[in-house]
Amino acid sequence: MGKEVYGHGQRSGAMSKLKDRILESAWELFREKGYEKVSLRAIAEHAGTTVGNLTYHYPQKEDLLLAMQISTQGEILAIVGSVPDTPEGILEELYVLAEQVEQKMLERAFYFNSLFRLAEDLPSLRDNMERSHELCYAIYEKRFEILRKKGYIREEIPETTLHNLVTALIFCFSSWLAMREKFHSRASSTSIAAVVRDLLFLCFTKKGRDYWEELARKYG
Known part of the structure; x- marks a missing residue:
């Protein structure tokens, strides 16, 4: 099968969903452990993405x-x-x-x-x-x-x-x-x-x- 190609709208939609998923993961982890005890890496892992993808949307x-x-x-x-x-x-x-x-x-x-x-x-x-x-x-x-x-x-x-x-x-x-x-x-x-x-x-x-x-x- 050929490589799947995404149009601009599909990429934007996927990025928006990832951004929302990252924020939802942050909500959950902050609630469970407290803001200070949660790292960006932990949030990225919880959201099923990389730290690089996370910091693209949320630099800090x-x-x-x-x-x-x-x-x-x-x-x-x-x-x-x-x-x-x-x-x-x-x-x-x-x-x-x-x-x-x-x-x-x-x-x-x-x-x-x-x-x-x-x-x-x-x-x-x-x-x-x-x-x-x-x-x-x-x-x-x-x-x-x-x-x-x-x-x-x-x-x-x-x-x-x-x-x-x-x-x-x-x-x-x-x-x-x-x-x-x-x-x-x-x-x-x-x-x-x-x-x-x-x-x-x-x-x-x-x-x-x-x-x-x-x-x-x-x-x-």
């Missing part, structure tokens, strides 16, 4: 973590989507989002804990994390603005307080995993989704609180 190990970071951000953005058309839709989105982000963080605890620990020494991770924080501000503040205009957030709460609330939410999620990993106190075992929902509840007017309680009954 931190590039794998950056790819995970971008992938996770994309998944969370897909959950959020565009701003809902109604205030009730926004409230439901925020209610559900708290639980979905908590689940995502629990599923990928090793990744988030590694990210927070390594970001100080890896500029690419730190820069992307800072962009993520700005994105969080944009997502929450746009929705808070609409909820305020529609009478679902208390008028006496200044914009600076809402901005600080977003900061607190980011800090809550960021520190929660570290608390769960290192401590066994009541705080470390608390659902971060429940904490976030209660913080948001305090900002709502009566009709906002009433609808929030409907959502609690709906989702359990």
